[in-house]
Amino acid sequence: MKTLVITGGTDGMGRALARDYLRRGDTVVIVGRDERKASTVPGATFIPADLSLISENRRVIERITNDFPDVDALVLCARYFRATRRETAEGIEGVFALEYLSRYLLSHGLTEGSRSGPRVIANVSGPGFPAGRIHWDDLMLRNTYSGVEAQFQAGRANDLLGVAYAARHTHISDRVRTRYVLINPGGVSTGFCGEFDAETAAHVESLKRYGKPVEEGIRPLAARVDAPPAAPLSAYAQHRPLSLDHPDFDPEAAGRLEELTRKLE
Incomplete structure (x- = not known):
């Protein structure tokens, strides 16, 4: 029996993954904003939250560490496309806040707030994507x-988050067992939540039509949850492992971004 926490678990790949593990x-535990969508995942514990807000992430971390002290997997799927720029009430650009800063806060918060940290953190982002x-x-x-x-920057920031996470936690204590995995699932016909301009909307419709079904798209993700890699940090393009000896995973850049991020907390 596993305990999974899935952000973006009310739609798309997150919902498909939640349903798969519930069947097992x-x-x-699913985290999202829409209670109606959450009702389509019967059996899951729903934590309503706006993860673009730092304060909400802290509340979610406290709730999870209190109610679910032994998390096996944290799966980070929450995304929302914004054609026009928006700042949160806390003054953070919205895509950066949801798709990077929330993942930073939850990754470190659930590791440092629990007895041993999750066995695996699976960050569904874009490693290996050249842009x-x-x-x-x-x-x-x-x-x-x-x-x-904004999406491209968030993807690159998550690559660096994985590097910084591994650097901070690998040698911090023997109790930390977490393996951090960056996963690019490829073209999947998923939920595509957001507010799109005409050009991006056309691209989304193409992906919905020709992308892999979510049931297929979650397979490489489930494989890493079921059998976490041995290395503290790894990256995959679907099932294919990627070399971390690449500028996308530059430790100096990761440290620089972490320093900037701590100023936002």
């Missing part, structure tokens, strides 16, 4: 915003 008889960069001088994309660029 495991305990599944994307960190806008070091404009992290909140005030001057350079596009919905696609």
Whole structure:
């Protein structure tokens, strides 16, 4: 029996993964905003939260560490495309807040707040994808915003999050057992939540039509949850392991981003 926490577990790949593990008889906690969508995952524990807010992430961490002290897997799936720039009430660009900062807070928070940390953290992002960069001088994309660029930056930031997480926790204590896994699931016909411009909407419709069904798309994700890799950090493009000896996983850049992120907490 496993205990899984899945963000974005009310839709798309997150929901498909939740249903799969519930069928196995495991305990599944889903985190999302929509109670109606959560009702389509009967048997799961639903924690309603706006994960674009730091305060909400902290509340979720406290709830999980109190009610589910032994988490086997934290699966980070929550995404929301924004064609136009939006800042949260806390002053953080919305895509960066949801798709990177929330994953940073939950990854470290559930590791440091529980007895031993999750066995595996599976961050569903975009390792191996050639696009994307960190806008070091404009992290909140005030001057350079596009919905696609915001997604690309979040993907690259998650690559660096994995590197920084492993560096912080690998030698911190013998009790930390967590394996951090970055997974690019490829083209999947998933939920695609968001507010799209015309060009991106057309691309989304194409993915919905020609992408892999979510039941197939979750297979590499479930494989890593069921059998976490031995290494503290690993990255996969679907089932194919990726080399971490690449500029996308630069330790210096990871440290620089973590330092900037701590100033946002």
